[in-house]
Amino acid sequence: MNAEELVSRLEQMTASLLQGLDEASYERLSEFVDERGIIVDELSRIAMEDSERLALQSRIRNVLQCDEVISSRMKEYMEEAARERQKLAVQKTTVGAYENFGNGDNSVFFDRKK
Template structure:
């Protein structure tokens, strides 16, 4: 159990130390890795943790707000880029020349 808590602490501290340079891929990998560790810890929680282990887990989870803020920042950046792309498409579309393809031109000679 202590090894799992130590592994959770290690991956969390590593990510927090480079949170401002972390890309969404880095955060995705971190969330997957952390999820695997937490899934292994859950059965031990059902059997009870001693106070030291519980305190250590609570200390690790204090970093969650920093991680959540960075994820929110990356999400907001992605939404802004998507909005800009959609606006560019809309502007481009308004300048495109549309023609009716099923029209005919009849020239009458007098």
């Protein structure tokens, strides 16, 4: 692929992701980042003349402007994961406390007459 095709692919991927960003799964975002990394690596290996580089520069800037929106969605997933991890830690502590309560010979039970 030449630089023009790679930038077009990058624009297409970004537009597609932005269209469904609210419903995009974590896996979809991860795939996007991976594929975008490959394209950027390929672009960096292509030798371009200054005129070609200047022609593509504004298009690449437009793609980069979308990063803030995409990054915010990724941060939402990170925050959600942190909340879930915290819930699991609390749950593990609670379950552990119940499992350890009453295990052993020094537990005492009282029956009450009604």
